Amino acid sequence: MNPTIDQMHAHRSVRKYTDDPVSAEHITQAMRAGQMAATSSAVQPYCVIHITDSTKRQQIADLAGPQQKVHDCGAFFIICADLRKHMLIVEKTGQQYDSSLEAFLVGTIDASLFAQNFNLAFESLGYGTCYIGGIRNDLPLLDKILNLPQGVCPLYGLCVGVPDESPSSRPRLAPDAMLFENTYPTDAETHAGINRYDEAYTTYLTERGAQPSTWSAAIAKKFSYAARPGLGDFFRSKGASLD
Amino acid sequence: MNPTIDQMHAHRSVRKYTDDPVSAEHITQAMRAGQMAATSSAVQPYCVIHITDSTKRQQIADLAGPQQKVHDCGAFFIICADLRKHMLIVEKTGQQYDSSLEAFLVGTIDASLFAQNFNLAFESLGYGTCYIGGIRNDLPLLDKILNLPQGVCPLYGLCVGVPDESPSSRPRLAPDAMLFENTYPTDAETHAGINRYDEAYTTYLTERGAQPSTWSAAIAKKFSYAARPGLGDFFRSKGASLD
Numbered sequence: 001m002n003p004t005i006d007q008m009h010a011h012r013s014v015r016k017y018t019d020d021p022v023s024a025e026h027i028t029q030a031m032r033a034g035q036m037a038a039t040s041s042a043v044q045p046y047c048v049i050h051i052t053d054s055t056k057r058q059q060i061a062d063l064a065g066p067q068q069k070v071h072d073c074g075a076f077f078i079i080c081a082d083l084r085k086h087m088l089i090v091e092k093t094g095q096q097y098d099s100s101l102e103a104f105l106v107g108t109i110d111a112s113l114f115a116q117n118f119n120l121a122f123e124s125l126g127y128g129t130c131y132i133g134g135i136r137n138d139l140p141l142l143d144k145i146l147n148l149p150q151g152v153c154p155l156y157g158l159c160v161g162v163p164d165e166s167p168s169s170r171p172r173l174a175p176d177a178m179l180f181e182n183t184y185p186t187d188a189e190t191h192a193g194i195n196r197y198d199e200a201y202t203t204y205l206t207e208r209g210a211q212p213s214t215w216s217a218a219i220a221k222k223f224s225y226a227a228r229p230g231l232g233d234f235f236r237s238k239g240a241s242l243d
Numbered sequence: 244m245n246p247t248i249d250q251m252h253a254h255r256s257v258r259k260y261t262d263d264p265v266s267a268e269h270i271t272q273a274m275r276a277g278q279m280a281a282t283s284s285a286v287q288p289y290c291v292i293h294i295t296d297s298t299k300r301q302q303i304a305d306l307a308g309p310q311q312k313v314h315d316c317g318a319f320f321i322i323c324a325d326l327r328k329h330m331l332i333v334e335k336t337g338q339q340y341d342s343s344l345e346a347f348l349v350g351t352i353d354a355s356l357f358a359q360n361f362n363l364a365f366e367s368l369g370y371g372t373c374y375i376g377g378i379r380n381d382l383p384l385l386d387k388i389l390n391l392p393q394g395v396c397p398l399y400g401l402c403v404g405v406p407d408e409s410p411s412s413r414p415r416l417a418p419d420a421m422l423f424e425n426t427y428p429t430d431a432e433t434h435a436g437i438n439r440y441d442e443a444y445t446t447y448l449t450e451r452g453a454q455p456s457t458w459s460a461a462i463a464k465k466f467s468y469a470a471r472p473g474l475g476d477f478f479r480s481k482g483a484s485l486d
Contacts, residue, residue, distance in 0.1 A: 001272065001276075002246075002367050002368070003245075003246035003247060003367075004246060004247045004250045004363060004364065004366075004367035005272060005276045005364050005367055005368075007246075007247045008276040008277075008279045008280070008360050008363075008364065009275075009276065009279055011279045011280070011281070013281055027422070028418055029244065029248060031418040031421065031422050032252075032418060033248045033251040033252065034251075035415040035416070035418065035421065036251045036252055036254045036412075036415070037251070037254070037359055038254070038256055038362070038372075038373075038374050039415075040374070040376045041376075041461070041465065042413055042458065042461070043462070043465070044415065044416050044421070046421070047421050047422070047423060047427070048421060048422045048423070049422075049423050049424070049425065049426065049427070050422060050423065050424050050425070051425060052424055052425060053425045056425060084427065084433070085433060085437065085462075086462050086465075086466040087466075088430055088433055088434065088437075089437060089459045089462045089463050089466070090462070090463050090466050090467055092434070092459075092463075093463045093467075095463065095467040096467070097466055097467070098466070098467060098468050098469045099466060099469055099470070100469040100470060100471060100472050100473075100474060100475070101471075101474040101475040101478075101485070102379065102469075102470045102471040102474055103466070103470070105351065105379075105398070105474065106376070108348065108351050108352060108355070109351060109355045109398065109399065112351070112352045112355030112356050112359070113355050113358065113359040113362075113374075115356065116280055116355070116356040116359035116360055117251050117359055117363070119281070119356075120247060120251075120360070120363070121247065121248050121251065123247075124245050124246075124247035124248055125245070125248075129281075130281075131281050131283070131356075133283045133284075133349065136345065136348075146425065146426050146427070147426050147427075148426070148427055149427055152427050155348070155352065156352065169279075170285055172278040172279070172282075172287065173278070173287050175271055175274040175275060175278065178274065178278065178287070178289070178290050178291060179270070179274050179290070179291045179293060180290060180291070180292050180293065181292070181293050181295055182292065182293075182294060182295060182296045182299060182389065183292065183389050183390050183391070184290070184292070184327065184389070184390075184391055184392055184395050187331055190327070190328060190331055191331065191335070194328065194331075194332060215285065216332045216335075218284070218285070219286070219328075219329050219332045219333070220332050220333050220335075220336045220338065222284065222286070222329075223329040223330075223332070223333045223340055223341065223342060223346070224333055224336075224338040224339070224340070224341060225341050226341045226342055226343040226345075226484065227342070227343060227345045227346070228343060228344075228345040229343050229486075230343075231343060231344040231345055231348065232343070232344040232485055232486040233486075235344075241469065242344070242475055242485045243472075243475040243476075243485075
């Protein structure tokens with residue numbers, strides 16, 4: 001393999017950090033590397049909000065779980081789809097900004113292509129990281145804490161810090177259950193891939209001393225109700241079209 | 244810096260490829276490395292469809308532009324948000340699958356965290372790549388070509404091949420126009436960052452011998468109308484909730 005692929009394989013979500021700070025130089029290096037990710041027609045429809053204010057960090061830690069690591073980690077960032085730059089440019093020309101789901105979708109995609117580079121760059125510099133979907137528990141409150149203008153749509157957070165734990169790697173679905181040729185497989189094939197993964201997942205949990213269970217049991221529980229209702233209303237209230 | 248960050252800086256979208264194939268071993272390596280990206284609660288809500296059928300490739304090349312590179316590149320993949328695995332698991336338990344925008348959003352985010360690793364892994368193996376948003380020109384037609392079941396939502400394509408060109412790097416917005424502290428900047432600050440970038444962008448175009456223009460002129464044109472209408476209807480027709 002090679003150092004880049006090895007770095008990807010070294011990924012673990014890290015949830016405990018030392019008190020060491022994340023240097024400003026490293027943040028700039030990770031930004032520049034992150035921004036090298038492709039972006040649709042150079043649109044760059046994303047931004048990052050670095051939360052340095054301790055009170056705001058604690059408020060966000062509380063709404064995201066609570067997850068105290070959001071407050072305690074070396075640096076905490078919020079990754080946003082950013083339609084505002086484009087709104088301001090269009091309005092300056094006297095036209096009206098108009099968009100469909102395409103703009104929000106590209107915002108989410110390009111923010112995430114950036115974020116994975118940003119994240120991997122931090123890991124390559126010796127930091128541990130953890131994405132925080134929990135900020136979507138209460139986006140209206142987050143919006144108030146950060147006083148965000150129209151067009152700025154927070155998607156998820158990222159904790160970064162010097163690792164204070166060495167977690168093991170959680171197994172993934174086998175590549176042949178994720179990569180298909182020319183079409184999607186039959187339901188029988190999909191179930192077979194899930195069954196194989198359930199076995200690997202149970203072994204992983206058992207080896208960690210956790211209660212043995214299966215991936216599909218967790219999934220069945222998670223997708224039998226509509227999680228985090230109101231996200232659509234929130235993003236529409238910030239000027240994103242979802243149509 | 245380090246080899247991983249250097250690899251990110253080496254990124255260029257490559258649009259011309261030699262006739263050399265992409266090896267099956269490299270595809271598996273890139274899949275495994277891609278799948279090491281974080282995924283929310285291990286949900287893994289994405290899949291990749293490798294288009295090896297030449298007729299289908301040409302049909303997709305046509306609807307995506309036409310963009311002949313989609314047909315001609317060494318390997319072409321379609322990255323999808325995949326809610327189907329979860330639908331099948333929930334239905335097997337006798338419950339009803341239910342979701343909100345959260346599921347589609349996490350599908351899009353996690354697919355893209357995967358895709359950026361997948362893409363960077365291919366680049367680290369010596370290939371050139373280009374994301375293809377053009378598949379969203381006609382998702383109902385793509386859906387027919389691939390015969391996709393409920394829950395599978397194509398997001399974008401990825402061309403991979405041995406580079407047959409060495410394009411220069413397009414400049415990005417400055418990090419201080421993308422990374423903010425605790426809130427979003429004022430409109431005056433945003434406009435100042437755009438103006439600085441417009442200058443760099445014009446220089447880049449001029450140096451390439453292209454018609455000099457600005458980034459903001461391209462953006463003003465692009466966001467004065469709702470591009471690709473109907474995406475929301477399409478994803479809803481595949482069982483995704485956007486509420």
